[in-house]
Amino acid sequence: MQISTHTLQVPTRGKGLYEITDAVARWVHESGILRGLLTVFVQHTSASLIVQENADPDVVHDLNAFFSRLAPEDDRLYRHTIEGKDDMPAHIRAALTLTQLSVPVEHGRMILGTWQGIYLFEHRQAPHRRLIALQLIGE
Secondary structure, three states: OEEEEEEEEEEOOOOEEEEOHHHHHHHHHHHOOOOEEEEEEEOOOOEEEEEEEOOOHHHHHHHHHHHHHHOOOOHHHOOOOOOOOOHHHHHHHHHHOEOEEEEEEEOOEEOOOOOEEEEEEEOOOOOOEEEEEEEEEEO
């Protein structure tokens, strides 16, 4: 049994979905572990992770629009406003999605569906450098 760990840095340009599938897949391949379980964990409370369709860009657009309606950036709705009007909605969006994903690995490759991609979901307006911990356990 082997354990390999890496931190992926993802620069964002502000709110939106950023596909990280290729970067994660490269690291999995470079790890040399052929079979196991990959954990992907975002180390922030105002960003999250999702597995979503990566073929049609309209999906990304619609997800962004939906979450903007679901948790609007309106200071009148929240008590926690000291970090900006987008901060509390970012926490809500992160709470409704995931901070951790588990992905099986076989033959040195993630087992994802044909149209599935791994995305960092940035919930803040300003650019950030997000840290994503990757840990692969296997053989």
